[in-house]
Amino acid sequence: MAIKKTSKEEILLEAIKLFKTKGYYNTSMADIGKACGLIKGSIYHHFKNKEEIGLEALKYIDEFFEKNIFIIKDENITTKEKLEKIVTKTDEYFLKSEGGCLLGNLASEVSRQNSEFKTIITLYFKKWQDSIYQILNEKLDKDKANFFSYEYICALQGAIIMMNLTDNTSSYLEIGKKLKEKV
Amino acid sequence: MAIKKTSKEEILLEAIKLFKTKGYYNTSMADIGKACGLIKGSIYHHFKNKEEIGLEALKYIDEFFEKNIFIIKDENITTKEKLEKIVTKTDEYFLKSEGGCLLGNLASEVSRQNSEFKTIITLYFKKWQDSIYQILNEKLDKDKANFFSYEYICALQGAIIMMNLTDNTSSYLEIGKKLKEKV
Amino acid sequence: MAIKKTSKEEILLEAIKLFKTKGYYNTSMADIGKACGLIKGSIYHHFKNKEEIGLEALKYIDEFFEKNIFIIKDENITTKEKLEKIVTKTDEYFLKSEGGCLLGNLASEVSRQNSEFKTIITLYFKKWQDSIYQILNEKLDKDKANFFSYEYICALQGAIIMMNLTDNTSSYLEIGKKLKEKV
Amino acid sequence: MAIKKTSKEEILLEAIKLFKTKGYYNTSMADIGKACGLIKGSIYHHFKNKEEIGLEALKYIDEFFEKNIFIIKDENITTKEKLEKIVTKTDEYFLKSEGGCLLGNLASEVSRQNSEFKTIITLYFKKWQDSIYQILNEKLDKDKANFFSYEYICALQGAIIMMNLTDNTSSYLEIGKKLKEKV
DNA sequence: GATGAATGAGCGTTCATTCAT
DNA sequence: TATGAATGAACGCTCATTCAT
Numbered sequence: 001m002a003i004k005k006t007s008k009e010e011i012l013l014e015a016i017k018l019f020k021t022k023g024y025y026n027t028s029m030a031d032i033g034k035a036c037g038l039i040k041g042s043i044y045h046h047f048k049n050k051e052e053i054g055l056e057a058l059k060y061i062d063e064f065f066e067k068n069i070f071i072i073k074d075e076n077i078t079t080k081e082k083l084e085k086i087v088t089k090t091d092e093y094f095l096k097s098e099g100g101c102l103l104g105n106l107a108s109e110v111s112r113q114n115s116e117f118k119t120i121i122t123l124y125f126k127k128w129q130d131s132i133y134q135i136l137n138e139k140l141d142k143d144k145a146n147f148f149s150y151e152y153i154c155a156l157q158g159a160i161i162m163m164n165l166t167d168n169t170s171s172y173l174e175i176g177k178k179l180k181e182k183v
Numbered sequence: 184m185a186i187k188k189t190s191k192e193e194i195l196l197e198a199i200k201l202f203k204t205k206g207y208y209n210t211s212m213a214d215i216g217k218a219c220g221l222i223k224g225s226i227y228h229h230f231k232n233k234e235e236i237g238l239e240a241l242k243y244i245d246e247f248f249e250k251n252i253f254i255i256k257d258e259n260i261t262t263k264e265k266l267e268k269i270v271t272k273t274d275e276y277f278l279k280s281e282g283g284c285l286l287g288n289l290a291s292e293v294s295r296q297n298s299e300f301k302t303i304i305t306l307y308f309k310k311w312q313d314s315i316y317q318i319l320n321e322k323l324d325k326d327k328a329n330f331f332s333y334e335y336i337c338a339l340q341g342a343i344i345m346m347n348l349t350d351n352t353s354s355y356l357e358i359g360k361k362l363k364e365k366v
Numbered sequence: 367m368a369i370k371k372t373s374k375e376e377i378l379l380e381a382i383k384l385f386k387t388k389g390y391y392n393t394s395m396a397d398i399g400k401a402c403g404l405i406k407g408s409i410y411h412h413f414k415n416k417e418e419i420g421l422e423a424l425k426y427i428d429e430f431f432e433k434n435i436f437i438i439k440d441e442n443i444t445t446k447e448k449l450e451k452i453v454t455k456t457d458e459y460f461l462k463s464e465g466g467c468l469l470g471n472l473a474s475e476v477s478r479q480n481s482e483f484k485t486i487i488t489l490y491f492k493k494w495q496d497s498i499y500q501i502l503n504e505k506l507d508k509d510k511a512n513f514f515s516y517e518y519i520c521a522l523q524g525a526i527i528m529m530n531l532t533d534n535t536s537s538y539l540e541i542g543k544k545l546k547e548k549v
Numbered sequence: 550m551a552i553k554k555t556s557k558e559e560i561l562l563e564a565i566k567l568f569k570t571k572g573y574y575n576t577s578m579a580d581i582g583k584a585c586g587l588i589k590g591s592i593y594h595h596f597k598n599k600e601e602i603g604l605e606a607l608k609y610i611d612e613f614f615e616k617n618i619f620i621i622k623d624e625n626i627t628t629k630e631k632l633e634k635i636v637t638k639t640d641e642y643f644l645k646s647e648g649g650c651l652l653g654n655l656a657s658e659v660s661r662q663n664s665e666f667k668t669i670i671t672l673y674f675k676k677w678q679d680s681i682y683q684i685l686n687e688k689l690d691k692d693k694a695n696f697f698s699y700e701y702i703c704a705l706q707g708a709i710i711m712m713n714l715t716d717n718t719s720s721y722l723e724i725g726k727k728l729k730e731k732v
Numbered sequence: 733g734a735t736g737a738a739t740g741a742g743c744g745t746t747c748a749t750t751c752a753t
Numbered sequence: 754t755a756t757g758a759a760t761g762a763a764c765g766c767t768c769a770t771t772c773a774t
Contacts, residue, residue, distance in 0.1 A: 005758070025209040029744060100291055108206070109288070109291075112204050112347075118348065125348065147361075150345075157341035161290050161337075212770085221733095221735090222734080224735070225733075232769075232770075371738095387661050392662065395764080407739070407740080407766075408738055416765065473710050474658075491714065520705075521707055524653075531670060544700070578748060579746085587756090588755080590757075599748065
């Protein structure tokens with residue numbers, strides 16, 4: 001053998017799945033390899049080391065949100081429509097995302113161990129909250145917009161944790177519904 | 184000769200600190216030992232294995248909440264006072280708890296790997312939410328009490344994550360403040 | 367199992383043998399372990415890492431020379447006797463030392479890769495030459511003593527290399543004989 | 550497409566440099582590749598395997614000495630001139646050769662691991678000594694010629710080791726000077 | 733109860749080598 | 754000829770665990 005042409009993205013997607021469901025440290029290079037049909041050593045053809053996979057995994061999800069979720073605040077639609085859309089897209093994502101929110105999950109596990117990881121995660125949540133803030137601020141004053149956006153991000157992260165424990169999706173969905181009622 | 188008499192509780196407290204700040208899998212028996220002034224092998228005189236430490240760590244915190252936080256719902260004081268007290272005690276705990284909420288942190292890392300861990304964590308959150316629910320239900324209808332309690336637990340977990348990333352405690356405190364306004 | 371009580375010195379002696387005959391980099395922790403009847407992981411109970419074994423191996427030989435060879439210059443015997451004794455002891459050592467001179471062998475392999483190794487090796491040769499120098503200087507002028515001692519150390523190192531290639535011990539012994547004729 | 554046309558000799562020259570300064574086992578195919586602007590796999594178009602590179606590296610230096618140094622003994626000049634020339638050429642070579650003498654360096658590292666390597670190295674020193682021997686034998690008796698040539702080769706190898714440790718070139722040069730005084 | 737020495741398995745990583753392109 | 758992707762074995766090292774002392 002020795003033919004396969006595994007792409008970086010394939011590896012990244014498998015790694016993301018594993019990091020979310022098993023945690024970063026509990027996921028071995030062998031695990032990632034196996035999920036891609038490779039032996040662990042072969043991964044080093046695509047990534048310098050495990051840390052790089054972790055970093056690129058975080059960036060991959062961050063970019064996905066940037067391009068699909070956070071961007072909604074700038075679309076040329078009404079405030080209500082923006083809120084409707086951002087909540088729908090977000091819920092769509094997390095309902096089918098096995099294992100919850102990568103950046104939320106890794107936040108507690110790795111951010112004290114690796115400052116580069118921490119920076120990406122912190123910024124991700126900041127950008128996320130800011131997206132909601134800007135939409136709310138179209139109709140609500142600064143303080144309200146600020147608190148509601150913070151509350152939403154927090155509650156959603158908590159709700160994802162709960163959903164992973166109980167498989168109760170309808171409770172999870174209440175968080176988004178509540179946000180939409182703010183304007 | 185002489186020496187230490189290290190108690191199970193001492194070890195547990197060090198393990199809890201480590202699990203919260205480094206994660207469960209990234210904390211080694213040697214780490215726990217060093218934190219207690221023991222070598223790793225000595226820990227096995229107190230605990231069967233690492234899993235047992237994890238389990239007892241979760242139970243330890245669970246019991247702490249049971250005895251100090253959840254119990255407030257049954258005290259002989261007004262609803263407002265209960266809410267005031269439960270929020271204050273909770274915030275007090277998390278503001279000085281380095282590394283956030285043990286059960287919240289471990290939820291994503293271990294609950295898919297170990298069903299016993301998952302059961303404890305799930306129950307903990309259920310009991311917690313139920314405590315809040317019962318207090319709110321003294322003044323609010325079932326649905327409202329249910330949602331507000333759920334929202335609070337979720338938002339608080341999210342807020343702990345954010346506080347660990349940004350060290351912003353005043354935002355964290357808003358979550359409890361908001362709950363108290365419910366009645 | 368799990369009983370053995372291997373001492374640091376045992377491990378060191380096996381490592382020295384291996385480093386001399388196989389080279390430092392080509393000797394694996396597994397090699398060292400096998401030579402001691404241990405698995406490779408067990409060696410870390412005695413040494414922090416491979417570098418520490420290398421370092422202590424060099425120091426071990428250095429100390430042996432310090433205590434048995436270099437010290438002869440200070441003994442209360444005649445110059446001729448000193449020279450006789452230092453040559454005899456040196457030749458005794460190298461004739462039975464399988465694989466040549468540890469510090470000479472590692473000089474070219476590791477001294478560019480690790481400055482701590484280099485320092486020890488450099489000092490060893492300096493001390494060695496100085497021992498010979500001081501003995502010769504009792505009867506010869508500075509310049510002669512200096513050159514003859516340098517020439518002896520160099521020739522001896524070269525002769526050890528040749529002896530390892532050809533097993534010709536009598537040529538090797540000529541180098542010491544020649545030195546003794548200097549006074 | 551297009552590209553390089555890397556020659557065997559180019560690769561060999563880089564490999565020699567690396568073997569001398571890092572050792573044979575500590576030099577990886579990737580190291581050699583990088584030094585040539587190739588990836589490691591590409592080297593296999595030029596050499597069967599690492600051992601072949603090692604072997605040809607030794608032969609390359611051996612041939613250089615054969616053609617430039619050892620041959621001097623057969624030139625049509627006086628004994629004194631031969632000695633002068635062979636020492637000058639040798640010193641020229643080693644003063645600019647970063648990392649010392651390839652065959653001397655590898656002698657201890659590889660000659661016990663690979664008999665083909667050992668044969669080449671042993672023969673190289675034999676031929677070298679013989680060159681000096683024949684020149685000296687024009688003026689000196691067999692025994693003297695034999696010992697002085699042996700002593701010179703040995704001392705020179707030792708002096709190269711010392712020069713690599715201390716960067717002291719003037720001591721090194723004394724060895725050749727001394728040889729020239731023999732006739 | 734604590735230690736130090738040991739183990740076997742596994743870690744992340746690098747090795748020399750192969751081969752379709 | 755060169756490359757990039759792959760492999761299996763080995764690397765140095767750490768893991769959780771055991772046990773005689």
